[in-house]
Structure formats: C-alpha cells, structure tokens
Amino acid sequence: MLKILDSAVPIACWSCSIGHNDSTLFCPHCSKIQPPPGGDFFQVFSLERRFSVDLPALEHEFHRLSRRVHPDRFARAGENEREWSLADTALLNDAYRTLKDPLHRTEYLLKLEGAEIGEEHAGKNRASEDGKGPKDPSRVPADLLEEVFELNMQLEEMRMARKMGDHSSDEDLSPGPPDLHADLEMAQKKFEGLLGHVDEDLRAQWKVWDEGDAGARLAAQKTMVALLDRRRYLSNLVRDVNEVLGA
Amino acid sequence: MAESNSTGRVVGIDLGTTNSLVAYMQGDAPVVIPGVDGLNLVPSVVALDPVPPQGSVSGGGRPTVTVGNTARKALIETPERVIYSVKRLMGRGLEEIQDELKLFPFRLADDVEAGEVPRITLGELRFTPPEISAYILRQLKRNAERFFGAPVTQAVITVPAYFNDAQRQATKDAGRMAGLEVLRLVNEPTAAALAYGLDRAKEGTIAVYDLGGGTFDISILKLRDGIFEVQSTNGDTHLGGDDIDNLLQAVALDEIYAEHGVDLRGHPGAVQALRKAAIDAKISLSTEDVAKFDIELPNGDRYQREIPRAVFELLIEPVLDRTAGPCKQALADAGITADQIDEVVLVGGSTRIPAVRQLVDDLFHLAARGKKPHTELNPDEVVALGAAVQADILAGASKTTEEMLLLDVTPLSLGIEALGGTVARIIQRNSTIPASATEHFTTGVEGQTNVAIHVVQGERELAADCRSLARFDLKGIPPMSAGLPRIEVKFLIDADGILKVTAREQRSGQAARIEVKPTYGLTDEQVESMILDSFDHAEEDFAKRLLIEARNEAETILAAVERAPESPAWGQLTGEEQAATFAARDHLASAKLGEDQSAIREATLVLDRATRRFAELMMDAAVTTAIRGKTMEAAGDDLGEAVNAPHPMAAAEFK
Numbered sequence: 005m006l007k008i009l010d011s012a013v014p015i016a017c018w019s020c021s022i023g024h025n026d027s028t029l030f031c032p033h034c035s036k037i038q039p040p041p042g043g044d045f046f047q048v049f050s051l052e053r054r055f056s057v058d059l060p061a062l063e064h065e066f067h068r069l070s071r072r073v074h075p076d077r078f079a080r081a082g083e084n085e086r087e088w089s090l091a092d093t094a095l096l097n098d099a100y101r102t103l104k105d106p107l108h109r110t111e112y113l114l115k116l117e118g119a120e121i122g123e124e125h126a127g128k129n130r131a132s133e134d135g136k137g138p139k140d141p142s143r144v145p146a147d148l149l150e151e152v153f154e155l156n157m158q159l160e161e162m163r164m165a166r167k168m169g170d171h172s173s174d175e176d177l178s179p180g181p182p183d184l185h186a187d188l189e190m191a192q193k194k195f196e197g198l199l200g201h202v203d204e205d206l207r208a209q210w211k212v213w214d215e216g217d218a219g220a221r222l223a224a225q226k227t228m229v230a231l232l233d234r235r236r237y238l239s240n241l242v243r244d245v246n247e248v249l250g251a
Numbered sequence: 252m253a254e255s256n257s258t259g260r261v262v263g264i265d266l267g268t269t270n271s272l273v274a275y276m277q278g279d280a281p282v283v284i285p286g287v288d289g290l291n292l293v294p295s296v297v298a299l300d301p302v303p304p305q306g307s308v309s310g311g312g313r314p315t316v317t318v319g320n321t322a323r324k325a326l327i328e329t330p331e332r333v334i335y336s337v338k339r340l341m342g343r344g345l346e347e348i349q350d351e352l353k354l355f356p357f358r359l360a361d362d363v364e365a366g367e368v369p370r371i372t373l374g375e376l377r378f379t380p381p382e383i384s385a386y387i388l389r390q391l392k393r394n395a396e397r398f399f400g401a402p403v404t405q406a407v408i409t410v411p412a413y414f415n416d417a418q419r420q421a422t423k424d425a426g427r428m429a430g431l432e433v434l435r436l437v438n439e440p441t442a443a444a445l446a447y448g449l450d451r452a453k454e455g456t457i458a459v460y461d462l463g464g465g466t467f468d469i470s471i472l473k474l475r476d477g478i479f480e481v482q483s484t485n486g487d488t489h490l491g492g493d494d495i496d497n498l499l500q501a502v503a504l505d506e507i508y509a510e511h512g513v514d515l516r517g518h519p520g521a522v523q524a525l526r527k528a529a530i531d532a533k534i535s536l537s538t539e540d541v542a543k544f545d546i547e548l549p550n551g552d553r554y555q556r557e558i559p560r561a562v563f564e565l566l567i568e569p570v571l572d573r574t575a576g577p578c579k580q581a582l583a584d585a586g587i588t589a590d591q592i593d594e595v596v597l598v599g600g601s602t603r604i605p606a607v608r609q610l611v612d613d614l615f616h617l618a619a620r621g622k623k624p625h626t627e628l629n630p631d632e633v634v635a636l637g638a639a640v641q642a643d644i645l646a647g648a649s650k651t652t653e654e655m656l657l658l659d660v661t662p663l664s665l666g667i668e669a670l671g672g673t674v675a676r677i678i679q680r681n682s683t684i685p686a687s688a689t690e691h692f693t694t695g696v697e698g699q700t701n702v703a704i705h706v707v708q709g710e711r712e713l714a715a716d717c718r719s720l721a722r723f724d725l726k727g728i729p730p731m732s733a734g735l736p737r738i739e740v741k742f743l744i745d746a747d748g749i750l751k752v753t754a755r756e757q758r759s760g761q762a763a764r765i766e767v768k769p770t771y772g773l774t775d776e777q778v779e780s781m782i783l784d785s786f787d788h789a790e791e792d793f794a795k796r797l798l799i800e801a802r803n804e805a806e807t808i809l810a811a812v813e814r815a816p817e818s819p820a821w822g823q824l825t826g827e828e829q830a831a832t833f834a835a836r837d838h839l840a841s842a843k844l845g846e847d848q849s850a851i852r853e854a855t856l857v858l859d860r861a862t863r864r865f866a867e868l869m870m871d872a873a874v875t876t877a878i879r880g881k882t883m884e885a886a887g888d889d890l891g892e893a894v895n896a897p898h899p900m901a902a903a904e905f906k
Binding site for chain 1: 476646657684686688743
C-alpha cells in the first residue's frame with residue numbers, strides 16, 4: 005500500500021526559485037533551508053503513514069536532519085534563515101517526539117485518519133479526572149466492573165488507614181494493614197498485566213492496519229480507539245494504586 | 252548595535268554564582284582566558300568603587316565598579332558597597348527572594364513594588380540583578396578583548412539547566428547590557444558533557460552531576476555519532492555550596508553568641524569575615540580530617556573550635572540529600588535505571604567534597620560496577636570549556652566541532668491556565684528544544700475583542716503553584732458571536748529555552764496583536780536604558796580604548812602601592828620584597844607614559860605579582876580587624892535585616 009502524499013502545488017524556493025513540493029525542509033535543488041513545510045509528522049521523515057515504525061532508522065534520520073536544520077547551524081545566517089531553522093527544527097523535534105513513542109504515534113495517526121480520540125490532551129482533562137481515582141462508572145470497561153469496584157474500596161480503606169496512622173507513627177509512610185497492602189500489591193500486578201495485554205492487542209491492530217485494505221483499516225481504527233480508552237482507564241487505575249502504595 | 256558580525260570570535264562564558272570564566276577554542280582545544288591578575292577564575296563579586304572619580308561620572312554616565320578578586324577584598328572592608336551570589340536573584344520576583352534575603356546581605360531598594368524587578372542598593376546607587384551580572388560579563392568581555400587584542404561581541408553563556416524562562420531571559424538581558432550578542436544560552440551540565448565529549452569520541456549514556464555554588468543540576472545524555480542528545484534534566488536552582496557556607500556560618504554565629512555572649516549578626520564586615528573562615532574550613536575539609544576556626548572576638552575572647560570531617564558531613568547531609576530526588580526523577584524521566592548509566596561526570600566546586608562523591612557513587616552504583624566518576628577536567632572550569640566548544644560549533648567553519656551537535660531539552664513543562672485555575676500542559680518537560688505547541692482559543696462573550704492567556708511553567712496541577720511566566724492579551728479580535736472566533740496561538744520554546752508566542756485569528760485571517768507582559772522581567776526599553784556603555788567597535792577606537800583601560804588599571808594599582816607603606820602589613824614584608832615592589836612600580840610608571848598598551852599590561856601584571864603576598868597579608872589583617880569590630884564604625888551602615896541563617900542542628904550538638 006503506497007500512498008502518494010506529495011502536494012500537487014509546487015512552491016518556488018526562496019533562494020534558487022526552482023519549484024519544489026511543499027513537504028521538504030530543504031530545497032532539493034540548491035539545498036537551502038525552506039520555511040516549515042505544511043505536511044504531517046510522517047512527511048517530515050519522508051515516511052508513509054504506518055503504525056509500525058523502524059525506530060533505529062527513525063533515530064538515524066532524526067540525527068541526520070537535525071545536523072542540517074538545527075539553529076546551531078544558522079547562528080550567523082540571515083534573519084529569515086535563522087527563523088526558518090528554528091521553526092523547522094521545532095517541527096522536526098515535535099515530529100520525532102510523537103513518532104518515537106508508540107502511544108503518541110498511535111493516537112496521532114488515528115487522529116490524522118479522522119478518528120476521535122477520547123482525551124485530547126493529557127493535561128486538559130486532568131481537573132475532572134484528578135479526584136480520588138476513576139469516578140465516572142459509565143467509563144468502566146464492563147468486564148472490569150466488579151474488580152474496579154473492589155479496588156476502589158481497598159484504595160479508600162488504605163487512605164483512611166494512612167490518615168489514622170499518621171498521628172501515631174513517625175514520619176515514614178506506614179505500610180498500612182498488612183493484608184490490605186498485600187491485596188493492593190496483587191491488584192497492582194493484575195492491572196499492570198492487563199495493561200500489557202492492551203499493548204499487545206494494539207500492536208496486533210497496527211499490523212492489521214498497516215497491511216490491510218480500506219475496510220480492514222476502518223475496523224482496526226475502531227478497535228484501536230476502544231483499546232486506547234481501555235488503556236487510559238487502566239493506567240489511571242495503576243497510577244492510583246502506585247500512589248497509595250507509595251511506589 | 253551593529254549587525255551580527257560573521258567573522259569575529261565567539262567566546263564561551265560561564266556566568267557562575269561564585270566564579271565566572273571566559274574561554275575560547277584555541278585550535279582544537281578549549282582554553283580559559285585569564286584575567287588581568289593572571290587568574291582564570293573571576294569571582295562573581297561586584298563592588299561599587301568607594302570614591303567616584305572627579306566629577307562623579309565618567310564613561311557614559313555610569314558609576315565605576317570593580318569586579319572579581321579586588322571586589323572580593325572590598326567585601327570585608329565596605330560590605331555595603333559589594334554584592335556577591337547575585338545569580339540567585341536573576342529572573343526572580345520580590346516575593347520569591349524573601350528566603351535569600353535572610354541568608355545573603357542583599358539590600359533591596361525600599362521602593363520596589365510587587366511585580367517589579369527587584370533593585371539592590373549598593374552605596375548610594377541601585378541596580379537590578381541583570382545589571383550586576385552585566386558588570387561581570389563586561390569584565391570577562393574585556394579580559395577576552397585584552398587577550399585577543401580585538402573586540403569581542405558574540406558569546407555563548409551558560410545557565411543552570413533548571414533555570415526557568417525568566418531566569419534565562421534575565422541572563423540574556425545581562426549579556427545585551429554588557430554589549431554582547433548572546434548567540435546561545437547553553438545548559439551548564441550539557442556544556443560540561445561537550446567539554447568531555449571532545450576528547451572521547453564515545454557512545455553511551457552519561458549523567459552529569461553539577462553541584463555548583465548556588466545551583467544543582469542533573470542531566471542525562473545519550474552520545475551517538477557526535478550528537479549529544481539530552482534525555483532528561485532535573486535540579487534545584489537554589490541548592491549549592493552557598494548553602495553549606497550558610498550552615499557553617501550560622502553554626503559559628505550561634506556558638507559565638509552562646510559561648511561568648513557576642514552577637515556578630517548585624518555587623519556585616521564581621522559576618523563576611525566569618526563567612527570567609529567558614530569557606531576556608533569547608534575547602535580544607537575536602538582534603539583534611541579536621542578544620543579549625545580560630546577567631547579573635549571584639550571582647551578579646553577567642554572563638555576556637557575544631558570541626559572534624561565526620562561532624563561536617565553530618566551537618567551537610569540534609570543539603571546533599573536534596574540532590575538525590577532530582578537524580579532519581581531524571582533517571583525515571585529518561586526511562587532508565589542507574590545501572591544503565593555508562594559514565595558520570597562531576598561538575599562544580601562542591602563535587603570536590605568527599606561526601607558528595609560518596610553520594611554520587613551510591614546513587615549510580617559506580618564502585619559496585621567498577622566505575623569511577625570523571626573528574627579529569629577541573630570542575631571549576633569544565634563548564635566554561637564546554638561553552639567554548641559550543642561557541643565554536645556556532646561559529647561554524649571548524650573541523651574539530653563540525654560533526655558535533657547538541658540537542659537539549661526544556662527542564663520544565665509549559666502550560667496555560669485553564670478554567671478553575673488548573674494547568675493545561677502544552678509542552679511536556681524534557682521535550683527536545685526547539686519545541687512547539689499550537690492551541691486554539693475562542694471568546695466567551697458576544698463581540699468580545701480581547702482574550703487573556705496566562706502561561707505558566709512547572710509540574711504542579713494548579714497554576715497558582717507553578718511559576719507564572721507571562722500574561723498575554725490577544726487584542727484586536729474582530730467582534731463576532733461568542734465562540735465563533737478561532738484564534739490560533741503558537742507557543743515555541745527556542746534553542747535557548749525561551750518562550751516565543753505568535754497568534755492569528757483564523758476566520759478573519761488577521762494576525763492578532765499580542766501584548767506580552769512578562770510576570771518578572773525587564774522590558775526591551777528598560778534593557779536598552781541599562782546598556783553599560785556604547786563603545787564604538789571600530790578598530791582604531793578599540794586600540795584607543797585598550798590603551799585607556801590599560802592606563803586606568805595601571806593607575807589603580809599604582810595608587811594602591813603608593814599607600815602600601817602606611818599599612819601595618821607592609822612592615823611584615825622583607826626588605827627584598829619591598830625593593831622588588833618599588834622596582835616593579837617604577838617600571839610600570841614609565842611604561843604608562845608610553846603608547847604600548849601590551850607593555851603597560853605586562854608591567855601591571857608584574858607589579859600585581861610582586862604585591863601578591865602583601866595583598867594576602869592585608870586580607871588577613873582585614874579579616875582580623877573586621878571580626879574584632881575595629882572597622883565596624885567605618886562599615887557603619889546597618890544591613891536593614893540581620894543576616895540570620897536557620898540550621899537544623901542545635902549549637903550544643905556541634906561539638
């Protein structure tokens with residue numbers, strides 16, 4: 005599956021005036037730096053849109069491009085070139101940061117393909133989520149309802165025990181009632197295991213999408229969006245347990 | 252100022268809390284440029300000259316100041332005209348520096364209002380922290396110009412990796428005031444890595460542990476094909492050797508009060524003399540098992556005490572332990588464990604303390620893995636050397652550094668205040684810079700033409716707990732129904748770690764006007780008005796200026812030698828030493844009449860060397876008299892607030 009991503013409208017290079025497509029950081033003819041191209045993060049690395057990425061190759065390309073566009077190379081250049089180097093390098097860094105991380109890459113590509121992802125920004129919805137653990141029961145994956153309910157009880161109990169213990173014992177975090185502690189550690193392992201499963205499932209869907217036709221892709225996208233929701237939920241749970249266990 | 256020149260030398264500057272240095276690339280190795288006194292380290296101390304030269308102003312309406320070792324001597328004699336550790340105040344607001352005021356003899360101007368850049372009173376004048384730093388930078392610039400015999404207008408300046416936006420901007424402002432175009436701000440630990448990376452074309456993961464005079468940084472870097480890619484950084488911009496000095500000083504002050512009934516607090520000269528004794532004790536404890544305080548007090552008593560190294564280590568443990576948390580966080584953020592660190596580099600004078608080395612060894616399991624931390628390069632100089640390497644990279648056209656590239660990160664997350672005072676993070680900490688984020692805003696009211704945006708830096712959930720960077724007002728939005736305008740705001744952190752913002756209203760296509768009001772910082776106009784001197788950089792003027800400077804320096808030292816025989820310390824010199832001093836004096840006096848600035852410099856240096864022992868004797872005498880209180884009337888002025896350091900250990904336990 006090869007998709008032609010190149011823009012149809014050529015842009016003239018500011019330096020040599022020869023037209024080039026707009027997804028390039030450098031003029032293919034005179035090698036001069038160009039204003040930030042309009043394409044997506046994959047285009048920055050001349051990659052086609054795929055969920056699987058060859059990470060060592062990506063890093064190599066990142067280093068190669070960095071050497072050419074970084075502001076350090078333009079410290080004494082004219083104002084325009086300095087400006088473009090700054091903007092291009094920011095784009096390159098943003099692209100690399102997104103593509104090298106499997107989760108960020110998955111979310112990014114899904115969004116490029118028009119999928120709606122539950123959480124726009126990790127930070128933005130923090131306020132609503134940041135209470136004492138996952139509260140919105142409608143978001144609990146159905147197969148986990150019972151366990152999540154029990155876990156939340158245990159977390160609450162542990163927090164209470166901690167509060168009481170604070171007055172009697174010294175500054176060290178008291179481990180709390182031993183059996184409760186053990187229960188939580190078990191839950192921690194269990195949910196971390198579930199997270200691992202989700203990641204495996206996601207990887208499987210990458211392959212389906214990367215190698216599939218339009219229909220397969222649409223189905224895989226849907227599955228991935230659901231998996232990401234589940235993953236977000238699980239990782240919040242794990243975060244809460246870690247917090248309470250003082251890990 | 253002139254257009255950026257593309258041929259002159261670019262120097263590397265380490266603008267430190269305690270000492271500053273300037274270095275450059277000599278062939279394929281960086282070297283430090285010594286000052287007039289022949290020494291590499293320029294103490295970051297600025298003294299307002301006691302007697303303004305005739306007519307009070309010269310050199311473009313600027314007061315005359317002394318920087319470096321000479322200023323440090325004035326610290327004991329005229330403490331009210333001297334300032335040190337000003338880096339602690341850079342880019343900080345009034346309410347942020349309250350703690351510093353308790354520990355350092357910073358005398359704030361009393362009419363500073365909240366939101367203004369604090370001004371420090373020195374004698375009869377007031378200075379902002381960037382102005383003080385500019386004096387230090389100007390001294391380094393002059394040292395370099397003297398060394399090259401040519402103007403220097405471009406520099407790389409290092410900053411603690413954990414410096415925030417305002418602290419970085421303040422440093423850049425200082426450079427501009429000193430007449431330097433700051434081509435890049437480089438993080439100190441990264442600079443150190445560059446200095447080390449030059450001779451070892453290695454690949455691997457390294458940790459740089461940088462405990463300086465006032466700041467602590469930890470950076471973790473990956474080295475590969477000449478690319479230095481910072482993985483994570485963490486630190487504390489108010490943790491360093493200063494804190495250890497404060498502890499020792501406070502303990503001694505308490506003991507002197509408890510045992511001898513003498514309260515030295517409130518006597519700035521005496522406190523500074525005691526501080527110097529504390530610093531000497533700290534330094535000697537890095538090699539000796541025991542250090543001694545032996546000080547004569549105003550009432551004739553002697554304060555004598557031995558500080559065994561074990562007691563010293565117990566005392567400073569809480570300070571050193573504060574470096575452990577940032578190290579662990581940096582490892583976690585880099586996604587690696589201590590065992591995956593291939594090499595550790597130690598930077599900063601405080602890493603000479605054996606207890607610090609032990610802590611680093613424990614944190615990174617070095618001995619257990621048969622490794623030793625790197626200390627081959629002088630920890631006081633390595634940052635400046637790295638800055639020189641970066642300067643060479645920026646200047647281009649050098650075979651040594653053409654394959655090298657530094658990819659650094661932003662130490663703190665950038666966010667905007669969302670509804671309810673929470674922070675919406677738009678650029679995560681440890682993102683490679685330059686980094687950018689685009690956000691969309693709209694209006695909430697019919698016909699609204701302004702939108703206010705509050706940008707903060709930090710890791711806390713609430714905007715109020717983060718560092719406020721700036722408030723932006725998007726103005727000139729075309730009046731539309733509420734929620735209809737779509738304003739795209741682009742946040743970009745540049746390669747210096749400084750934020751830039753642009754905005755555009757997308758429906759009208761109109762670039763929205765932004766009024767940036769930094770929470771703490773100087774406006775462009777203010778910086779412009781504080782530029783130290785507007786020398787014309789033309790070559791012939793430059794030669795003239797060098798000559799004038801050389802003569803001024805000669806004048807200063809000749810005047811000091813003229814007064815020397817009046818000092819009791821003079822009598823302690825041998826006849827030979829006195830004769831040598833007079834011979835050097837006469838030589839300089841005749842050189843000064845000529846036009847050859849380098850001959851004058853040389854003769855100045857010879858006289859400076861001839862009088863070095865005399866200067867040391869004077870210094871010792873000053874310390875003694877200051878503690879005895881003899882110069883207290885002269886020092887006179889009250890500090891406003893007593894220098895008073897809290898410490899965790901009761902005096903009685905410190906025996």
